[in-house]
Amino acid sequence: MGVAVFLGVFELLVLFLVPVVLLAVVVGVVLVATARSEATLTSEVAGARRHAVTTSAVSALLMLGAPLLLVLCFGVTVVTGLAGLPFLTSARVLAVTPLVGVLAGLCALLVGELTWPRPTGTSRTALLQDRSLRTLLQGAWVRAAAAITVLTAAALVVGGLVADESGQAIRHQRVDGAETAGPFPGWVYAGPQLTVLLLCGLVAALTLRAVLRRSAVVTADADTDGLLRRASVGRVCRALTAGALVTLGPDLFLGGAAAARAFDDGGWHTVAVALMATAPFLVLAGLVVLVLPVPRLPAVSAYAVPPAPSVPMGSA
Amino acid sequence: MTVAVTVDMLSATPPYEQVRTQIAGHIRTGSIRPGERLPVVRALAADLGVATNTVARAYRELEAGGLVTTRRRVGTIVQAPPAPASPALQQQAATFVRDARNAGLADEEVVDLVRGALIDLG
Numbered sequence: 001m002g003v004a005v006f007l008g009v010f011e012l013l014v015l016f017l018v019p020v021v022l023l024a025v026v027v028g029v030v031l032v033a034t035a036r037s038e039a040t041l042t043s044e045v046a047g048a049r050r051h052a053v054t055t056s057a058v059s060a061l062l063m064l065g066a067p068l069l070l071v072l073c074f075g076v077t078v079v080t081g082l083a084g085l086p087f088l089t090s091a092r093v094l095a096v097t098p099l100v101g102v103l104a105g106l107c108a109l110l111v112g113e114l115t116w117p118r119p120t121g122t123s124r125t126a127l128l129q130d131r132s133l134r135t136l137l138q139g140a141w142v143r144a145a146a147a148i149t150v151l152t153a154a155a156l157v158v159g160g161l162v163a164d165e166s167g168q169a170i171r172h173q174r175v176d177g178a179e180t181a182g183p184f185p186g187w188v189y190a191g192p193q194l195t196v197l198l199l200c201g202l203v204a205a206l207t208l209r210a211v212l213r214r215s216a217v218v219t220a221d222a223d224t225d226g227l228l229r230r231a232s233v234g235r236v237c238r239a240l241t242a243g244a245l246v247t248l249g250p251d252l253f254l255g256g257a258a259a260a261r262a263f264d265d266g267g268w269h270t271v272a273v274a275l276m277a278t279a280p281f282l283v284l285a286g287l288v289v290l291v292l293p294v295p296r297l298p299a300v301s302a303y304a305v306p307p308a309p310s311v312p313m314g315s316a
Numbered sequence: 317m318t319v320a321v322t323v324d325m326l327s328a329t330p331p332y333e334q335v336r337t338q339i340a341g342h343i344r345t346g347s348i349r350p351g352e353r354l355p356v357v358r359a360l361a362a363d364l365g366v367a368t369n370t371v372a373r374a375y376r377e378l379e380a381g382g383l384v385t386t387r388r389r390v391g392t393i394v395q396a397p398p399a400p401a402s403p404a405l406q407q408q409a410a411t412f413v414r415d416a417r418n419a420g421l422a423d424e425e426v427v428d429l430v431r432g433a434l435i436d437l438g
Contacts, residue, residue: 119365125322126363128342130353130391215362222318 055112063105099196102243113210145237152244156190172262181261234294245286253279335374
């Protein structure tokens, strides 16, 4: 059973990852080709951008590496039949794998924001601009992340509530007896998933607070600084959205398949089949979201020469 | 609001006083208008790379001078100056500063010149 699940997950990963990797390569080539030249940026803005890109790369490596490590551990323990690691041989490991990767990636983003370059030098200038969380949390990335995360959390709770007492199957009481089908994302799977999703939400919130509170880039005008902050917010939301979608998809597939077997006709059967059919698209959407670009400095030299700050009053 | 504040860490003037003086100047010249919100203390301190207490003290002094008011959940809001300078006076001040700079004076020297005139006139 364990080996079959492992191989099935591996095949699905290959099926979905190949087109996404191809898309990532295309997006990467376009981004590099249209990237704003460092020569048009001040050294401080260029340094801040390098810091952001490095953080993003480390975050992406962790988001891919942590799940692969978990799946590898799962495969090794299943194949070798190692005792003493009951959790690693459980399908619950696979259930939380995408979110564990996102959690690792979000932690990297948090560290990146906390180590954002600070102003140095003896003369320091700051724009008197008000920054609030409300102005920071705007745009499609934020709305998508909030909606999909809440939807996933709601789906996990619903899964937990409608599952039977085993927490991994669904039962339908009929006149001719009860029909039980599984695996179903009840509390056995939804519980750990919900826990890791909440942890992801917590780390995302901490990261957004760090984005709001970090110092502005010296020599950057208000537009450039705002853009760098929106890019950071976009990275956080992108990770959260992808993790939620890649978790929600398999849950809906397994839940839909089990429910379709338990409810072999009628409206609930149709709903279950529809959920099952939607699931692959959610997983694909989650993987595609991972390679979508976040806001970045425009290639045209709109901000090439930062406007000189207004002359401060004498400070004597 | 796109005005700026600069802190010179080597200046003999304490950083909080530099921040207070510049914000007060921006308010009195109308660069920052009544009703506008100043950045939160922590954000401005982070941008300037100074301690939070430095900016907090500057804001407290501005509030004591009646130039800003701080309310919970609203932030620090600019008030109308108690004795606003007339546009003509502001124009004269701007002309004086421009002429002094054109004459090669540094900003510190311009302020010293004004202080000297204030003392001379009693």
